[in-house]
Amino acid sequence: MSKKSFRQAINEALAQEMRRDPTVIVMGEDNAGGMGAPGEDDAWGGVLGVTKGLMPEFGRERVLDTPISESAFIGAAVGAAATGLRPVAELMFVDFLGVCFDQIFNQAGKFKYMFGGKAVTPVVIRTMYGAGFRAASQHSQCLYPIFTHIPGLKVVIPSSPYEAKGLMIQAIRDDDPVIFLEHKVMYDDEEEVPDEPYTIPFGEANLTREGEDVTIVAFGRMVNFSNEVADKLAKDGISCTVVDPRTTSPLDTDTILECVEETGRLVVVDEASPRCNMATDISALVAQEAFGALKAPIKMVTPPHTPVPFSPQLEDLYIPSPEKIEAAVRAVAGE
Amino acid sequence: MQLSREDLLKAYRDMRTIREFEDRVHDEFAKGGIPGFVHLYAGEEASGVGVCMNLDDRDKIASTHRGHGHCIAKGCDAKGMMKEIYGKRDGLCGGKGGSMHIADLSRGMMGANGIVGGGPPLVCGAALSAQTLKTGGVAVAFVGDGGSNQGTTLESYNLARVWNLPVVFVVEDNGYAETTASAWSVGGSQKKRAEAFGMPGLEVDGHDFFAVYEAARQATEWARGGDGPSLIHVKLDRHYGHFEGDAMTYRAEGEVEKLRAESDALNIFRAKVCQAHLLEANQLDEIDAEVKTLIDEAVAESEAAPPPGEKDLLTDVYVSY
Numbered sequence: 001m002s003k004k005s006f007r008q009a010i011n012e013a014l015a016q017e018m019r020r021d022p023t024v025i026v027m028g029e030d031n032a033g034g035m036g037a038p039g040e041d042d043a044w045g046g047v048l049g050v051t052k053g054l055m056p057e058f059g060r061e062r063v064l065d066t067p068i069s070e071s072a073f074i075g076a077a078v079g080a081a082a083t084g085l086r087p088v089a090e091l092m093f094v095d096f097l098g099v100c101f102d103q104i105f106n107q108a109g110k111f112k113y114m115f116g117g118k119a120v121t122p123v124v125i126r127t128m129y130g131a132g133f134r135a136a137s138q139h140s141q142c143l144y145p146i147f148t149h150i151p152g153l154k155v156v157i158p159s160s161p162y163e164a165k166g167l168m169i170q171a172i173r174d175d176d177p178v179i180f181l182e183h184k185v186m187y188d189d190e191e192e193v194p195d196e197p198y199t200i201p202f203g204e205a206n207l208t209r210e211g212e213d214v215t216i217v218a219f220g221r222m223v224n225f226s227n228e229v230a231d232k233l234a235k236d237g238i239s240c241t242v243v244d245p246r247t248t249s250p251l252d253t254d255t256i257l258e259c260v261e262e263t264g265r266l267v268v269v270d271e272a273s274p275r276c277n278m279a280t281d282i283s284a285l286v287a288q289e290a291f292g293a294l295k296a297p298i299k300m301v302t303p304p305h306t307p308v309p310f311s312p313q314l315e316d317l318y319i320p321s322p323e324k325i326e327a328a329v330r331a332v333a334g335e
Numbered sequence: 336m337q338l339s340r341e342d343l344l345k346a347y348r349d350m351r352t353i354r355e356f357e358d359r360v361h362d363e364f365a366k367g368g369i370p371g372f373v374h375l376y377a378g379e380e381a382s383g384v385g386v387c388m389n390l391d392d393r394d395k396i397a398s399t400h401r402g403h404g405h406c407i408a409k410g411c412d413a414k415g416m417m418k419e420i421y422g423k424r425d426g427l428c429g430g431k432g433g434s435m436h437i438a439d440l441s442r443g444m445m446g447a448n449g450i451v452g453g454g455p456p457l458v459c460g461a462a463l464s465a466q467t468l469k470t471g472g473v474a475v476a477f478v479g480d481g482g483s484n485q486g487t488t489l490e491s492y493n494l495a496r497v498w499n500l501p502v503v504f505v506v507e508d509n510g511y512a513e514t515t516a517s518a519w520s521v522g523g524s525q526k527k528r529a530e531a532f533g534m535p536g537l538e539v540d541g542h543d544f545f546a547v548y549e550a551a552r553q554a555t556e557w558a559r560g561g562d563g564p565s566l567i568h569v570k571l572d573r574h575y576g577h578f579e580g581d582a583m584t585y586r587a588e589g590e591v592e593k594l595r596a597e598s599d600a601l602n603i604f605r606a607k608v609c610q611a612h613l614l615e616a617n618q619l620d621e622i623d624a625e626v627k628t629l630i631d632e633a634v635a636e637s638e639a640a641p642p643p644g645e646k647d648l649l650t651d652v653y654v655s656y
Contacts, residue, residue: 023467023468025467061467062467064463064498066494067490067493067494067497069490069493069494071456071486071487071490072455072456072459072487072490072491072493072494073456073459073494074456075453075455075456075457075459075460075487075491076456076457076459076460076463076491076494077460078456078457078460079397079445079456079457079458079459079460079461079463079464079474080460080461080463080464080467081460082440082445082457082460082461083395083440083445083460083461083464083465084464084468085460085463085464085467085468087460102450102453102487103453103456103457103487106449106450106453107448107450107453107457110436111438111446112651112652112653112654113431113651113652114428114431114432114436114438114446115428115431115432115436115438115440115446116426116427116428116429116430116431116432116651117429117650117651118428118438118439118440118441119438119440120654151652152652152653154653154656174654174655175654175655176653176654176655176656203656250656
């Protein structure tokens with residue numbers, strides 16, 4: 001056990017799995033960096049350094065730099081997964097989904113079903129998401145609801161370094177295609193993380209806080225904001241359960257419903273755009289399955305239905321903040 | 336490599352099987368027995384068979400929406416294919432894929448593909464697996480003239496070159512992307528496109544099995560020998576429309592009749608091997624009769640086969656969930 005950043009936790013998961021299983025490879029733009037250039041090898045380790053150090057240990061054959069050509073290399077990762085490798089491909093920003101989506105949703109996500117169950121496609125696509133970096137509209141989206149919509153894909157959103165390591169090792173060992181979303185603002189977050197490999201199963205929510213009055217369901221970075229709010233409101237006599245589903249597909253609907261049955265109040269916090277996102281999905285689930293338990297209308301805390309703005313002042317207004325979450329919790333608690 | 340008598344018989348049998356299969360699907364579709372969309376490969380047999388005669392169990396192919404011929408050429412079971420096209424439970428994909436998604440990974444057939452240009456990136460991955468796992472295998476991407484214009488295809492040319500992958504890109508140019516002539520829709524030439532990406536581009540007459548076979552022999556030899564990717568531009572014709580039900584009003588009057596009479600790949604093969612006394616006409620007639628029986632049985636068994644049941648709807652989405 002030692003203190004590790006979100007970035008280090010994922011890097012360690014990749015390195016440990018590559019040592020364990022020679023069929024695990026990583027690929028992406030500048031995943032080592034410096035390919036064909038006159039200077040330093042392993043110059044970058046990915047744009048935010050997550051794969052730094054893998055190339056010196058595992059070589060260029062297993063740490064592949066790619067041209068800026070997402071359709072080809074994401075598709076190649078899918079094709080390699082269907083023919084014996086376990087590739088972990090990096091889609092640098094999830095916003096770049098637009099240029100390679102076919103290979104993910106029409107190919108990887110459908111092989112098993114279309115081929116009568118006979119295909120296995122154990123590919124992991126790591127991708128960076130989220131607002132807060134002043135990166136503007138084309139480098140700040142969440143987009144995980146789009147993946148969640150597709151049968152055949154699994155979708156993972158770790159909320160801390162500990163979660164990231166265990167979920168990444170699970171993702172690599174999993175035999176289905178997995179989309180693994182890393183919030184760009186969280187890479188330097190630190191916590192105690194075991195040194196040895198471990199897995200966290202998909203579809204099992206984690207209760208980061210347990211309380212009696214209000215259930216907050218949140219994803220990724222929003223789990224941290226929700227924990228902060230829960231700790232603050234506990235001092236004011238409002239006790240909250242915070243549910244981190246960890247994966248949006250599969251989704252641990254049982255735990256969400258159990259928590260709502262206990263508290264009778266629900267706030268869903270989702271950084272994704274508000275139409276057809278996880279907040280609407282979970283609200284619909286609870287309205288259908290646990291309506292009788294509700295003591296107050298459900299509240300959704302989301303950004304507005306706009307692209308992510310550039311100006312720091314506007315972006316701060318855009319992101320669901322702890323203050324907005326607190327206001328929603330107070331409202332459903334009847335304050 | 337000199338083709339043996341057995342090789343020639345196999346090549347003819349595969350081409351005849353494709354022709355009989357497709358002609359029969361054409362007839363049965365018209366009668367209303369087959370659901371969905373089907374795109375037939377009749378007329379293009381020499382390409383799929385000429386290429387796949389150079390492949391073995393280590394090798395992978397990815398196909399197109401016009402995939403029946405590639406399946407048969409790579410060794411997929413014709414009866415399982417027919418049942419799949421009929422949407423039956425015993426079909427090659429349990430009735431869940433249909434004509435546009437027939438696959439048999441155990442034969443190295445990574446799927447027909449409903450997305451034009453969907454296959455080339457996947458083939459780069461299959462070639463990467465072969466390279467990383469050192470299987471000695473090669474991977475072949477079939478695309479049409481339409482698919483040759485997709486970004487996925489052009490990106491794959493580049494990726495295969497820069498990763499030096501054992502890939503062969505086979506552009507089957509049947510003259511039409513749906514109704515649109517390739518003479519209009521393709522900028523530049525396929526061969527020069529290949530050369531621009533730093534790989535050899537070969538051009539062959541796709542009505543001539545021997546020409547395709549020889550080009551693919553060269554291309555697979557380069558790939559297996561570590562020389563990386565290459566492209567074969569195969570010029571051929573389709574006997575039917577883009578899909579079944581296409582009235583083909585965009586084609587010239589008499590065009591199909593002329594090519595059936597003058598440039599039919601099976602007739603050309605038959606004439607060549609008989610004139611050179613490599614095979615006897617009666618041997619080929621025997622194969623014709625055997626193939627006809629096989630396809631008759633395939634249709635009869637497909638019609639009689641049970642459809643999938645309600646429980647099959649929910650299975651095979653995930654390995655675990």
